[in-house]
Amino acid sequence: DADVTQTPRNRITKTGKRIMLECSQTKGHDRMYWYRQDPGLGLRLIYYSFDVKDINKGEISDGYSVSRQAQAKFSLSLESAIPNQTALYFCATSDFGNQPQHFGDGTRLSIL
Amino acid sequence: SQQGEEDPQALSIQEGENATMNCSYKTSINNLQWYRQNSGRGLVHLILIRSNEREKHSGRLRVTLDTSKKSSSLLITASRAADTASYFCATDLGTLTFGKGTMLLVSP
Numbered sequence: 001d002a003d004v005t006q007t008p009r010n011r012i013t014k015t016g017k018r019i020m021l022e023c024s025q026t027k028g029h030d031r032m033y034w035y036r037q038d039p040g041l042g043l044r045l046i047y048y049s050f051d052v053k054d055i056n057k058g059e060i061s062d063g064y065s066v067s068r069q070a071q072a073k074f075s076l077s078l079e080s081a082i083p084n085q086t087a088l089y090f091c092a093t094s095d096f097g098n099q100p101q102h103f104g105d106g107t108r109l110s111i112l
Numbered sequence: 113s114q115q116g117e118e119d120p121q122a123l124s125i126q127e128g129e130n131a132t133m134n135c136s137y138k139t140s141i142n143n144l145q146w147y148r149q150n151s152g153r154g155l156v157h158l159i160l161i162r163s164n165e166r167e168k169h170s171g172r173l174r175v176t177l178d179t180s181k182k183s184s185s186l187l188i189t190a191s192r193a194a195d196t197a198s199y200f201c202a203t204d205l206g207t208l209t210f211g212k213g214t215m216l217l218v219s220p
Contacts, residue, residue, distance in 0.1 A: 004154070033207070042200060043155070043210040058207065090154055098142050098162070098204060103154035 023091030
């Protein structure tokens, strides 16, 4: 089983819909992250959480919200999806600072 | 904003050749990390080099870091077709900031 699992793997939806992307991990890491990847732009940080009671905005948090339900679960919501949020979304975890991050296989989200 | 910038954007070589990718960044860092991404998959961590280190090896990978020039390089020796992927550098200042990546194509 994958250490970092993202669901769904693919999602097509319409403008204005509320969408939730979920991430769960079995690595026991405290730190979790959400990124989006657009072609030619690399990965950009949306939100991150260093423990269950900690939530921080990243570079591009507008239009997104997150919930850290438990050490192992971190979900990303798009309250009212718009087409320019079409992208590949990745969840990642790390044990503590200055350590590698471990990525899920991503959610491909298309907003029509 | 992108902290790290990889160069070249794309690289095409033959199996057995070496591949060198470069990364430049703008501010001081805690460490610099290199990741690999196969098409449509998640990123996989390759190597981490701390700001007080100059060179690090892992198998066929060699990473150098020059903090005075704010640059790093990733060398893959004796490349294989299976090394075909995108490679990203990421600078660590508490959170990671990724570059746009280098697409490496290794032809048999």
